[in-house]
Amino acid sequence: MKPFVNDLNRRITIQHYTTVEVDDEGIARKDWVPLATVWAAKSYAATGAREYFQAAAINAEKRIQYRIRYRKDILPKMRVVDDGKTLEIITVMEDINSDRTVTQIIAEMLEDG
Secondary structure, three states, X not given: OOHHHXXXXXXXXXXXXXXXXXXXXXXXXXXXXXEEEEEEEEEEOOOOHHHXXXXXXXXXXXXXXXXXXXXXXXXXXXXXXXXXXXXXXEXXXXXXXXOOOEEEEEEEEOOOO
């Protein structure tokens, strides 16, 4: 296994928005439901120096990077739930070696989550 496996110390849940039931009138009800619960390595997403210092002056950093074992079913607009906090997935990337061992997720804290 690659060394990053030692950094997988957070349990996160990936959620997707899907139909959970259809009522008697045929109206679908959608909700956020768990897709997977995985181990992740968490770090703050890198930003340019100017953007970082501007954001720091206003509020705490809201973009977080998660590295998990490779998965091909995670897409932008899904959600991450980490320690009770909900984040929207902005970007999903394979690792730089393209060997399908790592998936990197950039997520942003939701205002209401």
